């Protein structure tokens with residue numbers, strides 16, 4: 594059977610519109626910023642904000658939200674094409690952060706009218722930054738083991754405990770979090786979903802320094818933190834089901850698949866033209882380039898598979914795990930290749946080594962490689978749980 598991966602007339606027109614928007618509106622400081630080794634985006638926060646405001650003004654900041662809440666109500670394919678084009682151009686995507694990707698859709702599905710009117714428009718305008726308080730020192734892959742305790746006291750919950758790996762907590766105004774409200778219930782059933790103002794007394798944020806020397810995530814401590822009951826999303830002890838709401842955001846990792854290919858293209862340019870050219874005459878190095886190039890094509894095809902399932906109304910499961918696992922491991926292999934190329938020229942902390950160290954987290958964040966393999970083994974291959 595012939596497979597047509599080309600655009601329909603609508604998709605081609607939409608792609609053209611997105612491309613011309615990117616051509617016109619990308620701030621100069623961000624052009625070409627998607628390639629590994631082109632410098633950290635953290636150094637260009639002003640330009641990212643400018644870009645975010647332009648995307649928001651175009652109405653694309655919340656592609657999957659319904660129009661009645663200020664979203665773009667975009668189809669799965671249109672979101673995919675937009676993300677693909679953003680990644681191709683090397684401009685930042687997913688600009689709404691956890692607010693647009695996670696808490697917004699959760700409130701749309703489970704929030705009260707009061708919660709929606711308090712938070713949704715502020716998320717869309719970028720007035721508030723949200724962080725995600727799920728992981729704890731003893732609860733990551735096995736998230737339902739979380740122990741941060743919330744006890745009801747009249748119209749408030751009183752929270753005590755600790756979260757960890759909380760991305761951006763040091764800049765955040767609000768946290769959506771999972772807490773244990775019934776320690777005697779089976780572990781998935783004693784959990785509640787709360788919205789916490791990060792300025793509440795008793796919240797302490799302590800940044801953690803990563804291997805690469807950046808401070809992207811934090812420990813967050815809660816000591817007798819009082820949260821109004823009206824900030825609970827869904828019912829008490831039903832927070833697990835709220836927290837794992839199947840969100841209609843794009844799960845194809847197309848941004849990652851293209852990001853890794855662009856990183857590889859950047860390395861190939863260097864290998865062809867730069868002072869590394871002689872090193873690349875080594876057949877083993879050339880072979881490594883070829884292998885990575887083929888793997889980039891595989892990553893793209895895995896992404897296409899996920900999106901084509903979504904379009905047909907199917908819910909990708911182990912297919913999304915394959916996609917996530919493959920492209921995050923590939924990112925690490927390409928970072929390794931970059932080290933082979935640049936390692937001999939730079940100091941200990943050159944761009945290649947920074948990228949290499951940053952890539953370590955890609956196979957942990959969003960579900961570790963081992964956990965993804967467990968899903969693929971049981972749900973994909975039908976092997977027994979073990």
Ligand SMILES: Cc1cc2nc3c(=O)[nH]c(=O)nc-3n(C[C@H](O)[C@H](O)[C@H](O)COP(=O)(O)OP(=O)(O)OC[C@H]3O[C@@H](n4cnc5c(N)ncnc54)[C@H](O)[C@@H]3O)c2cc1C
Pocket residue numbers: 724725726727728729730731732733734735757758759760761810954955957958959960961962963964967
């Ligand atoms: C860059 C980054 C950003 C993050 N941001 C956030 C955030 O904003 N908010 C938040 O709440 N969390 C965040 N996290 C935390 C992330 O969700 C967890 O790190 C992840 O779920 C793994 O949990 P863990 O670190 O506790 O490791 P563990 O679950 O303790 O795993 C330790 C090791 O055991 C393996 N393992 C565990 N279970 C199994 C299993 N069933 N089968 C086989 N092997 C297994 C793992 O693969 C891993 O190698 C972030 C993590 C990273 C790296």
